[in-house]
Amino acid sequence: MTERNISIDRPSGVLYGTLTYPDIATAGAALLLAGSGPTDRDGNSTLGNVEPATQKLLAAGLAERGIATLRVDKRGIGESAAAAPDEQDLRFSTYADDAKDWAARLEDETGVSGVWLIGHSEGALIAEVAAEDNPDICGLVLMAGAGRRAGDILREQLAAMLPPELKDEAFSAVAEMEHGRLVANPSKELLGLLRPSVQPYMISWLALDPGAILARLPLPTLILLGETDIQVSIADAEALSAAKPEATLMLLPGVNHVFKQAPADPTANAATYSDPDLPLAPGVSAAVADFILANTKS
Template structure:
């Protein structure tokens, strides 16, 4: 589902030089070619553009150090563990994502032209030297000083051995306050849920805190200030982190324990009902672009909508779906990872052999792409996501629910998902819920023309003021009823 259409977020820690001396080397005399700050644009799923920045410098011993930033995802200082530059060829290895860049320095125009490889895909990437790393500020980003207080907080999910770091925003009026926890979409997101130069959770948190509601927003496991390795985790594990956050809020004198709610976006909209069913302390939940059907159904819908928005033919769309169905069938039916991996490799090799126009030349790249795709498909997260049906859980949710989705959402299409959410809540006997499609809004709740992922960065608006007002008013109505 890729809650926000991207998969390449990683550790946000500062660069540690001790991690960089893996295979870092260069031929003498060429280092000045590549020293400095380099930026390039990746065009990923659905035409979404993400900027990648490499910071390259030389050490006293002649080796090269590098780090990587993804400014549109709010991540900086990602260690580049292996760096080599020889005869104009630059190779950068980022194991923590994992990803790699291979490029050739072009002296005539001072660019480095090559490819970025990650998560089973290969993207062309041209790097240009810049003097200063880009700073991103959107019109809706709040500007300090704020009319409320912010606290950096850390608490622990002891059972999982995970430390969670976040920001708690507290109104300046007298407490105890009602509170909400913001739950990010899929892929490792930081506390502001940064994507395409936007910080949706920063904007949402600012809006709600000004309304007198305390807000806790948290870095996902393994990103920013939070610890953990998500390679073996599923959505259920992330739900346990949110439950830990609820217990943390209940321990604070500034928070009213009877008025704690959850706001989940995309995959966060799967997590919020899980937590509401497990914890009687949840006063309400808001589902923003939440799935109402299985992950497998979501992925077919998403692939179809995005491909059509890009102008793909019906034949291409049908071929893509047929391939997806073959692969997902293996993932669902073959529980042994070794056997599943071999079957998936055979499917992908056959597909590449049938479609590649440069079979021999691309064979090395193909195997790397296949390995990455197979790893992603057989991960615990994907195995869970494909088959998890949110409807039985939604039927058990008894607290008030607001479910909203943008009419132009291509990632979690509104008609099928809102209908499924509505049916499940009704079947479960929930007496207080609203299911609403918001006209003209995309997956990020921006006012959009097409809903295409490529629009995200181009739209100046971070969240529609109408969406913010709907959320804020609904919460205020329900906390007053308590």
């Protein structure tokens, strides 16, 4: 395969990514969208020791099957660091609009008619939003995507991590933001979640229903989840499948959230997140490539 860096200009700055061409004839093209947090084009995060290189490994696997890919640094991360907007101006649609521009650029670079969006974790929801009413998109691969609204997931996580005296306040705040209202004077212990500058982004994210959006999209869709994923549940994948029954649902035994072979034990499972040399689990790249090739018009 051959790789080169490309960039696009967005209102808040320049975004950068890596275009990967297969050495054989190009049979399709896909934009890889990373998950939440400060995640770079390879699928690695600046928080903690999270370096699974999931996107880099997937790009290489797809190139072997003739599929060109573009993987990108999220705004504010890696080479795209200078494009970070003020936090108070960030919305979920910002990431979706970035994806739309990247998809159009990938189409121009490769000459294909329509590109695939492959979204991992939160990137799956970004892919859904970016695909709405978008003629540049010909299909979706949703890898470990949530099937529930963000508010439901937040309440589940907060219930497990917060002391009792903060739960009522946190749950009330989530409910307020679900109704589009800002929360004034949150407790200092909750400022990480509820600081005023991040609340507009939270409101824009909480308003989205992954299943409802997916149901509206007339696109071939692969829903892919590992059965030892300790971040996203099988129930999430099944909820997406129920919303779009014509989609293909594939559950991979012994595969975790970063699509490495891993046991269900949380400690051993999480250890794979920090090993960029550990390959993707057997069958992951093949499952994605097979679906794309079977559903790409020649």
